[in-house]
Amino acid sequence: MTVVGYARVSTDHQQLAAQEDLLRTQGCERIFTDTMSGAREDRPGLTQLVDYVRPGDTVVVVALDRLGRSLTGVIRTIETLTEAGVLLRSVREGIDYSTPTGRMLAGIFAALAEYERELMHERAAAARAAARARGRHTGRPPRLTEDQVRQVRALRDGGESITDLTRSFGVSRATIYRALNRADLNIVELETAAALGVGR
Known part of the structure; x- marks a missing residue:
């Protein structure tokens, strides 16, 4: 099993030497470094470290804040290491x-990571609901326009196969099925509205 270190400073005016010296006293055989803000996700040193370590290896840092600038960033990095089966050791926090x-x-860190994900999902769901209430479209744009959906339905009613429809419109089978279901739903809505006298 390998012991590797990770050191980070935010600017070129700061020195990595002190962290590297301490990491060597902790038995680190190799040290990965970054000179950039911990808020950034695209840290090449950290990316190289994650690619390098294997299950059972240990990553050592001088302090947890070297892994990220915010608590969320730290927890996300710890989760990445944990999922890879890598042990963590932080000198300052023991x-x-x-x-x-x-x-x-x-x-505890794993529970915090799960809690953060749930909060993100809730915030995203609330944002989508608010956007829908304002009449805005959320999510990916539909692959087929309303006119194309009607064409799909007409061709399908005329005996066209699903495979032929996917080739004709350049979309997946799932998209064709969704279009057909959407067309069926629109027809049901129109029939219901007519039965209730809506729009007369």
């Missing part, structure tokens, strides 16, 4: 995933 206390903290 965190060591190889110990019972460290494993307990790993569970």
